[in-house]
Amino acid sequence: MRKIFSFLAIALLVVGVPYSCAQDSASKDKPLTIETKKQKASYALGYNMGRQIKEMAEDLDMDIMLQGIKDSALGKTxxxxxxxxxxxxxEFYAEFSKRMQEKKRIQGEKNLAEGEAFLKDNAKKEGVKVTQSGLQYMVLKEGTGPKPKPSDRVKVHYRGSLIDGKEFDSSYKRGEPNIFPLQRMIRGWVEGIQLMNVGSKYRFFIPAKLAYGTRGQRDIAPNAVLIFEVELLNIEPPLDPHPPRKPPATSKPKTPPKEKKK
Structure with missing residues (x-):
């Protein structure tokens, strides 16, 4: 609990700086100046911290919070x-945690109903195949290479989105494919990628039970159906569990100084 409070205090301290600056800027009708490395780093850190306490903002009085930051920073009582x-x-954290759990429960029930309806309709579409587990997929391009095993590492390009079309991840946008140990991926990936030959491109419609289930993950809400477009580029060689150790560096023996001639 203490760690949570400490994190909250730090987060509020950091996010308070850009918030205060933004308030001042707004009152003067001037944009926030972010030019130097220090300013950019300060804003980036503040923005990232602010994103983590975003859901708390509606339960906080920003003016009083900023006064608390100021008092603490200046060493006031x-x-x-x-x-x-x-x-x-x-008390604040207990109430906030309870509210978030209830919000997550309601969102999960909504997503479950919407996901089931989506998958039911999607299964009827031309080209969509359904496996025994409930995984749905479409073959966009069939490759001719080998198929991976669960123990393999796979090199893939992929794009992940929700049923509303919101994209949450893309290796294409990062400009380079990813290499994953297949057995560490979500169940929908483990099953789906094994259906593919190297060179194939599939679209997977993954039920929540084969994805992140009721817990969700970052930008993925509880019970969300996930849509992945995956291109299997290669099956990578396994990592050596016992890589050879480099021999320790040896220091060269010092050459004794030459005696001066008398």
Whole structure:
């Protein structure tokens, strides 16, 4: 619990700087100046931290929060006794956690119903095949190379999206394919990639039970159906579990100094 409070305090401190600057800029109708390395790093760090406490923002009074940051940074005495601050943070986090769990539950139920309806309709479309597990796929291009085994490492280009079309990941956008140990991927990938020959391109429609289930993952909500367009480029050689060790560097013996001639 203490670690959570510490993280929250740091996050609020960092995000408070760009927020305060933005407020000042807005009042003067001037854009925020971000030019130097220090300014860019400050904004980037603040933005990333702010994204992590984004869902807390509606439960916080920004003006009072910023005053707390200012008081602490300037070494002023707390305006609330330390014990009361600790108690208020405990209560805040407990209420926030409860609200998030309920929100996640409702979102999960909604996604489950929408996902089932989507998969039911999608299974009727021309070219869509359904496996015994419920995985759906379309062959966009059939390759002629070998098929991978669960223990293989695969080199792929891929694009992942939700049923509403929102893209959450893409190796194409990063400009380079990825290499994955297949057995460490979600169940839908483990099953689906084994259907492919090297050189193939498939589109997979993965039920939540074969993806991230009720827990979700980052930008993927609970019970979300995932759509992946995958191009299998190669089956990579296995990594050597015992790579050869480099011999320790040896220092050259020092050459004794030459004696001076008398």
């Amino acid at each position: 707390e305006q609330i006794p330390p014990q009361e601050m600790h108690k208020s943070l405990q």
